[in-house]
Each structure stands twice: as C-alpha cells, then as structure tokens.
Amino acid sequence: MSEVKNKQVILKDYVSGFPKESDLNIISSTITLKIPEGSNDVVLLKNLYLSCDPYMRNLMNNPKDSLSSRAFTPQSPLAGYGVSKVLESGHKDYKEGDLVYGVTNWEEYSLIPAAQIIFKIEHTDVPLSYYTGILGTPGLTAYAGFFEVGTPKKGENVFVSAASGAVGQLVGQFAKLHGCYVVGSAGTKEKVDLLKNKFGYDEAFNYKEEPDLNAALKRYFPEGIDIYFENVGGKTLDAVLLNMRIHGRIPVCGMISQYNLTQHEGITNLAHIIYKRIRIQGFIVADFHHLYPKFLEFILPHVREGKAVYVEDIAEGLEKGPAALVGIFSGQNVGKQVLVVARE
Amino acid sequence: MSEVKNKQVILKDYVSGFPKESDLNIISSTITLKIPEGSNDVVLLKNLYLSCDPYMRNLMNNPKDSLSSRAFTPQSPLAGYGVSKVLESGHKDYKEGDLVYGVTNWEEYSLIPAAQIIFKIEHTDVPLSYYTGILGTPGLTAYAGFFEVGTPKKGENVFVSAASGAVGQLVGQFAKLHGCYVVGSAGTKEKVDLLKNKFGYDEAFNYKEEPDLNAALKRYFPEGIDIYFENVGGKTLDAVLLNMRIHGRIPVCGMISQYNLTQHEGITNLAHIIYKRIRIQGFIVADFHHLYPKFLEFILPHVREGKAVYVEDIAEGLEKGPAALVGIFSGQNVGKQVLVVARE
Structure with missing residues (x-):
C-alpha cells in the first residue's frame, strides 16, 4: 500500500468574531492511496480546485451559536465545494480519471462518501476552475x-x-x-x-x-x-x-x-x-441541485461564446488557504476566490 | 332639499408616537341628503357600523414619514371600512335601501364614489356588524x-x-x-x-x-x-x-x-x-378582494352552524370613536373593535 503525505488545512477551534489566518493551521498528515477492501460507497480523490465561500464562516462557529446546524470539527480539515480527480472508486458511478465536483476536504487527497459528489464534469473545453464558480x-x-x-x-x-x-x-x-x-x-x-x-x-x-x-x-x-x-x-x-x-x-x-x-x-x-x-x-x-443540468445547458454556450464572463481570484497552493478564505470576509478578493491545490 | 346635521370624527393634525383621543375631534357639520344632479358615480350613505383597524394608525402619519403613501387629511373626517345603507344612488349597481360594505367616512352620512363600495350585503340573517369583521x-x-x-x-x-x-x-x-x-x-x-x-x-x-x-x-x-x-x-x-x-x-x-x-x-x-x-x-x-365570493361561501355556513365564532368589542355612538380607535393600539379592545353609528 502506498502511504503518502497529505497536507491539510484544519480549523484550530471554533471561531467567534472575525476569523483570522491563525484560526486555521496547515498540517501534514498521511493517507493510504487505496480504498479499504469492500467499500463500495466511497471514492478516493486528488483535490484540484477548492472554493472559498462565505457560508463557510458559519461552519466555523460553535454550532450552538450558529445559523447552521452543521459545523466544522476542530482539529479536522475544513470541507467545502471543490473540483477533484478520482484516483480510485468504490462506487459504480465513478471510475479512475473522472473529474468530479462535490463536497471534499481541504487537503491534497480525500477519501469521501460518493454521495458527496454533486456531478461528474463532462465538459473540459472550459477552464476546470470554472466548476468552482460560474459552472458550479x-x-x-x-x-x-x-x-x-x-x-x-x-x-x-x-x-x-x-x-x-x-x-x-x-x-x-x-x-x-x-x-x-x-x-x-x-x-x-x-x-x-x-x-x-x-x-x-x-x-x-x-x-x-x-x-x-x-x-x-x-x-x-x-x-x-x-x-x-x-x-x-x-x-x-x-x-x-x-x-x-x-x-x-x-x-x-x-x-x-x-x-x-x-x-x-x-x-x-x-x-x-x-x-x-x-x-x-x-x-x-x-434545494436546486436538480436544476443543474438545465443550468449547464443555459450557461455553457454563453461561456464558450464569451457572452458570460467570470473573474476569478486565484490563490496557488494549499498553504495559501487560510489567507484566501479569511480574505473574503474583508473583501480582499476580486471576483471568485479559488484555491488551487493541484492543476491536475 | 333636506339639509341635516352630520356628526363627524376628524383628525386634528398628523400624529407622531402614540395616538391620543385628543388627536381626534367630534364636530357637527351639515350635509344635503340629495345626490347632486347628474352624478352617476356616487352614492349617498347612512353609515351604520365602522371598523377600527390597526392600519388606520399609518394613515394618521404625515405621509412623508409613513409606511403608506396614503394619509388622512387633517381637519377632515377619518375614512375606513364600514357597513352602510344606501339612501340614494347615482350608480346603476346600487339602489335605495341596499346594505353595502366599503370604504366610507367617519360620519353619520357620506357621499362617496360608488367605486369605494367593495360589495353589496346579500345575507342579513347574520349580525350586520359581522360585515366589519368575520364577514368583511x-x-x-x-x-x-x-x-x-x-x-x-x-x-x-x-x-x-x-x-x-x-x-x-x-x-x-x-x-x-x-x-x-x-x-x-x-x-x-x-x-x-x-x-x-x-x-x-x-x-x-x-x-x-x-x-x-x-x-x-x-x-x-x-x-x-x-x-x-x-x-x-x-x-x-x-x-x-x-x-x-x-x-x-x-x-x-x-x-x-x-x-x-x-x-x-x-x-x-x-x-x-x-x-x-x-x-x-x-x-x-x-389584493385579494376577488376572493371574497369564495370566502363568503366558505365562511357563511360555519357562522350559521356556530362552527366559526367571532368576538366583537362594541362601542356605541360616533362620540366613542376616538376612544375606540385609540384603544386598539394599547390592546384595550377584546376582540374586533366595532363602532356603531346607527343600528339601521
């Protein structure tokens, strides 16, 4: 079994008030790049592009004080929407090499339930990072x-x-x-x-x-x-x-x-x-995920013809994650804040 | 032409803060109980039951500070929903003796545009005052x-x-x-x-x-x-x-x-x-006046069979108008506040 290093962005503890970079930590853990025997509902992902979204602030709160009933787990990696590549799949709908969009963890490699995948990326003639934004x-x-x-x-x-x-x-x-x-x-x-x-x-x-x-x-x-x-x-x-x-x-x-x-x-x-x-x-x-195919049919031609444009603010490398995420709460980003983990 | 006395409840001036009885005045004016020659869009009413409603507070504000774009006119009678009897009609849809529900003035007799009538009262086996409440x-x-x-x-x-x-x-x-x-x-x-x-x-x-x-x-x-x-x-x-x-x-x-x-x-x-x-x-x-016939069909049987009940707080006489109206803003009324001008 191949065990590799797996850099992660973790939440130190629940946050109150403005989040600071120091509320997050970059740690190096390890992961075995192999799906456990008999797991037919998980996928092993290599994460490529992570999305920095305002709703993530609510998940940093202690759930008892939060708008959301969900919360991040202190000392565990953040989770959020991202574009990933399937390294190995235990689920019949996905296979090695597939590009997927779904809820993944803020780390280099993730083993996640296949149910967290929202859709498989079929069109790759557009920038892959767009699936965290205009196409996501x-x-x-x-x-x-x-x-x-x-x-x-x-x-x-x-x-x-x-x-x-x-x-x-x-x-x-x-x-x-x-x-x-x-x-x-x-x-x-x-x-x-x-x-x-x-x-x-x-x-x-x-x-x-x-x-x-x-x-x-x-x-x-x-x-x-x-x-x-x-x-x-x-x-x-x-x-x-x-x-x-x-x-x-x-x-x-x-x-x-x-x-x-x-x-x-x-x-x-x-x-x-x-x-x-x-x-x-x-x-x-x-509540509107069922509209995604209809939306994609509407937006893709506009993107290809340049009739819909999209501005991204790209941070390169998982190490930039804390600054990128915290930055959106003071409006540092210009356009969609994307965090690149790997470019494929 | 028969000119008669016409008691009115007028607004002295725009109100700010809690309304007081002294913001209103009872005055005695006169009215000619005859529709002007050639007026085919007005009706002459004898007012019976007037409705005291919370929204009337907003109409007492200076319109520049108000939620509503409408306002009462200082030194003029209040206006509001009420049950009235038609004394004379210039409009083809109404005739002498009809009982009507609509927006009328806080006075004994009113000459109003027929367009202010919301509906003609067809069912009189129920208390007439109910048309300011459960049936209105x-x-x-x-x-x-x-x-x-x-x-x-x-x-x-x-x-x-x-x-x-x-x-x-x-x-x-x-x-x-x-x-x-x-x-x-x-x-x-x-x-x-x-x-x-x-x-x-x-x-x-x-x-x-x-x-x-x-x-x-x-x-x-x-x-x-x-x-x-x-x-x-x-x-x-x-x-x-x-x-x-x-x-x-x-x-x-x-x-x-x-x-x-x-x-x-x-x-x-x-x-x-x-x-x-x-x-x-x-x-x-x-915005829902068009539903009134459907509503009446739903509610009348319930009222007749006692399956829907209604509690009214009845003030007798136009002189009681200021106290009755002001009272609803401190919760003095128990149930629907009605002001009786005349019982027919």
Whole structure:
C-alpha cells in the first residue's frame, strides 16, 4: 500500500468574531492511496480546485451559536465545494480519471462518501476552475436565486450587493440577459469598475463612499427596486427596504456583512414589506441541485461564446488557504476566490 | 332639499408616537341628503357600523414619514371600512335601501364614489356588524393571509400573534379547521382564556408575562414553527425567527407593536431565513378582494352552524370613536373593535 503525505488545512477551534489566518493551521498528515477492501460507497480523490465561500464562516462557529446546524470539527480539515480527480472508486458511478465536483476536504487527497459528489464534469473545453464558480455552485446559486426565487420580468429594476463576488457578478449578467436594468454595489473602485466595464452592470457604486445608502439607492432607482438580490444584510438591506417597489422580491442568498458580528445589526424598516407586499425569501443552492443540468445547458454556450464572463481570484497552493478564505470576509478578493491545490 | 346635521370624527393634525383621543375631534357639520344632479358615480350613505383597524394608525402619519403613501387629511373626517345603507344612488349597481360594505367616512352620512363600495350585503340573517369583521375585510384578511400567503399543510405548526384580535381569532380557527396545531399570544389573561376556550387554540400565552419569548416559543413549539401569522412585529418577530422550521412561512399582515414608535425596533435574527429557507411575505387584503365570493361561501355556513365564532368589542355612538380607535393600539379592545353609528 502506498502511504503518502497529505497536507491539510484544519480549523484550530471554533471561531467567534472575525476569523483570522491563525484560526486555521496547515498540517501534514498521511493517507493510504487505496480504498479499504469492500467499500463500495466511497471514492478516493486528488483535490484540484477548492472554493472559498462565505457560508463557510458559519461552519466555523460553535454550532450552538450558529445559523447552521452543521459545523466544522476542530482539529479536522475544513470541507467545502471543490473540483477533484478520482484516483480510485468504490462506487459504480465513478471510475479512475473522472473529474468530479462535490463536497471534499481541504487537503491534497480525500477519501469521501460518493454521495458527496454533486456531478461528474463532462465538459473540459472550459477552464476546470470554472466548476468552482460560474459552472458550479455559485453559478447555480445565481441562476436559481435570480430566476426561480426572484421571478424577474423583463424591464424590471434589479439591485445586487456584493455584486462583483462569486455569485453577484453572475446575477448582474443574468439580469442584463433577461432585459432588466441592474445596479450593483461593491467595496472598492476596482470592483466598481469591473461591474460597469466587465460584467455589464448599468450602474455601480462603492458603498463605502456613500454616507447615505438610502440617498444612493434613490439616485440609481428613482422609481424603486423590483428585485434586490441580497448578499450582505445589515445597513444595505435596511436602506433597500425603503426603496422597494410594490410586489418587490428579495431573494436572500447571504448576509456576509453579519457573519462575523456576535450580535447582528438590527433591521428597522421591515414594516415596509406590508404595504409594498414584498416577498423576502431565503434559499440555499442545495434545494436546486436538480436544476443543474438545465443550468449547464443555459450557461455553457454563453461561456464558450464569451457572452458570460467570470473573474476569478486565484490563490496557488494549499498553504495559501487560510489567507484566501479569511480574505473574503474583508473583501480582499476580486471576483471568485479559488484555491488551487493541484492543476491536475 | 333636506339639509341635516352630520356628526363627524376628524383628525386634528398628523400624529407622531402614540395616538391620543385628543388627536381626534367630534364636530357637527351639515350635509344635503340629495345626490347632486347628474352624478352617476356616487352614492349617498347612512353609515351604520365602522371598523377600527390597526392600519388606520399609518394613515394618521404625515405621509412623508409613513409606511403608506396614503394619509388622512387633517381637519377632515377619518375614512375606513364600514357597513352602510344606501339612501340614494347615482350608480346603476346600487339602489335605495341596499346594505353595502366599503370604504366610507367617519360620519353619520357620506357621499362617496360608488367605486369605494367593495360589495353589496346579500345575507342579513347574520349580525350586520359581522360585515366589519368575520364577514368583511378582517375575515378575508385572515383567509387570504393564512391560506393563500401561508400555504398551510395539514399537521403543520402555526403561531399567531395578536391572536384574539379582529384577524387573529379567525386565523386560529382556520388553522384548526385545516388540521394544524395552533398557538396564540395575547396581552391579557382574559384574551388568553378566550383563545383557549372560545377560539379553539391548542395553547395560548400572555406575552407580557414571558420574560424570554424565545424560551416561551421553544416550550410551545419544541419542533419549531411552520407558519407564523405576523400581526405585531418587533421582539415577537425576532424570537420567532429563532424558532422557525425549514421552509417556514411568515405572512405579514401587520406590525402593530411598531406603528407608534418613531424608530422601529431592530430585528437581528433575519439571517436565519437563509439556512431555513424562510419566506416572509407582506400582503394587503385589497389584493385579494376577488376572493371574497369564495370566502363568503366558505365562511357563511360555519357562522350559521356556530362552527366559526367571532368576538366583537362594541362601542356605541360616533362620540366613542376616538376612544375606540385609540384603544386598539394599547390592546384595550377584546376582540374586533366595532363602532356603531346607527343600528339601521
């Protein structure tokens, strides 16, 4: 049996407040690159690209204080979405050499239940890393959140926060493809430029330079907002509620501005949802995995023809994992934060 | 032409904070009991029963600070839902002697556009005042909010706040008829007794005697809440968000606890809607007027057979209007607050 070194990114202990690089550790363990005899429901993976996602912050909490009922295990590797190559399969649906996308561990090699695989990667004429983004969960999140939860109509006014992020950059493009007017907010000039010049947003602004978010939204939406694609929560949400139109919809994808606060900010304008008949709806992508084939059919031609673009922020090497993951909570990343473990 | 005295309840000026009786005034004006020549879209009404409703508080605000884009006009009579008798009609759909339900003014006689009439009262074997409650807008509000917005399933867990109020007492009864488990909250022992002994709530509690609303909800809903019928907002909503089940729904009918605050309380637990995929949806009954015939067909047999009950709090005489209306914001009323102008 071949036992090899297996570098891992582990969580030292549950985190409260802002996560720091020192909350994570790089350790070297070992793994036997062989599936245990008779295990017909596991696969052995070589991990290639790992996805750094905001929801992972909630999994660092002690589960008793968390939004999520799940949590990472202290002193064990993180887990998250990733692109991996099958080295050996105990499961009939997969074989050596397959490229797969699913929930894997933050380490070089992983032995995981085959049930954690979400799909097999069939199209390799596009960058493999895209399966952690535009062709993976963030892509499906944007698609399901905007089209299924947001129920957009042509000509409607759409606002997206964290608009250059892994999901936001796609929501803006989908909104334009659907014939909507779309405005995005982000936290740096560089990101605002991307929104306008790369992703096709009609308008964009830096929320850090707006002392009055309500006034900013009134400026960009004199007639109000039909759909607010919610990624951040907090003050932005409160200002949005003042600017929604009748029968507006707020698909709630995330509230990244709140995840590191021990006490979340209070939202004071909720009563506006009554007269305006607003629907605020939380969703998670796992409820929409069945739409993945339909989504892929929609998005692949756009990617191939350059009609949908995607900006990634690539960190090279598992050692960069702690910085890459922690960075997304202060907006260090420009575009989708990807961690490369190996390039095949 | 017969000119008669016409007592009115007028709003002195826009209100901020808690409304007081002194914000309203009783004045004696006059009215000519004759429709102006050639007016074929108005009706002349004798008002019988007026409805005291929480949404009226928002109409007392200066519209620039209000949730509603509409507002009462200072120095003019209030307007609201009521049961009236047609004295003369310029409109072909109505004739002298008809009993109608619609938006009328807080005065003895009103000349209003026929378009403000919502329906003609056809069934008079039930108390006429019921058309301001169980057979009127509150009834339709409970019906549409619970069945259409709440989309209940048999066996689900339902929580109702302001549960003995005009709408709440019906939501509880509808939930029981639908095979749900239902718990209500109210603000006095008398109301809690009504919930359990009159309206058939499975359980009920006095929120004023619960120092920890989260703990109270955990006691009554160890497995969580599927539907929260929201009438009050504020701390109750925040505690409910901690206790919702996955795919739960919150039809938002009102937030009466907030209407008299110049700054609404902050809701801090909204992020729970993401993992739990909660839908929070504001609604107003005007969007459901088309369901009234269907609703009446459903509710009338229940009323006649005593399978649906309704508790009214009756104030006699237009002079009692200010006290009756102001009282609902401190929970003085027990059941639906009705103001009798005349009994026919």
